[in-house]
Amino acid sequence: MMQVALPVNFNPLTPTSSISALPERVDLELYRGDDFWVVLSVSPAMGQAFDLTGATARSQIREEYDSETAFEMEASIDEQVVTVHLTNQVSATLPACGVWDCQVTLSDATVRTLVAGAVTVSPQVTR
Numbered sequence: 001m002m003q004v005a006l007p008v009n010f011n012p013l014t015p016t017s018s019i020s021a022l023p024e025r026v027d028l029e030l031y032r033g034d035d036f037w038v039v040l041s042v043s044p045a046m047g048q049a050f051d052l053t054g055a056t057a058r059s060q061i062r063e064e065y066d067s068e069t070a071f072e073m074e075a076s077i078d079e080q081v082v083t084v085h086l087t088n089q090v091s092a093t094l095p096a097c098g099v100w101d102c103q104v105t106l107s108d109a110t111v112r113t114l115v116a117g118a119v120t121v122s123p124q125v126t127r
Contacts, residue, residue, distance in 0.1 A: 027117040028100060033092040033124040040082040040102065040114055052077050054107030059084045061100040061119050075102060082114065094121045 030036055042052060057075035071094055074085040084102055101116035 023113040023116045025117050026115040028119045030121045035088045036086040038084045042080045055104045057082050057104045059102040061098050063095045063098045
């Protein structure tokens with residue numbers, strides 16, 4: 001299981017020369033046919049945080065950003081923690097490489113992409 005602590009990177013009271021709305025980059029290296037979990041802890045940075053109460057989460061892998069086919073990962077929220085699970089049935093069908101992200105939709109319908117990155121899948125031996 002992989003754990004990633006995610007800061008919320010916006011504080012309107014702190015001057016900055018640039019503002020980034022990009023998600024945290026997290027690349028995944030997976031083994032075909034295995035279950036995989038990633039736990040994302042959303043924590044405040046610079047005194048700011050967003051509340052995940054009532055939020056929903058989604059996570060997908062695609063071969064390319066604009067690919068029609070999406071490989072769904074199960075995503076759940078418990079307090080300020082988002083858990084993403086890639087089942088072995090889905091990982092067995094993944095392409096050798098791709099991209100992924102995890103988004104939350106807050107209770108006010110605001111969408112935030114927490115993480116995004118590349119996916120590399122190693123072939124399995126035991127079948």
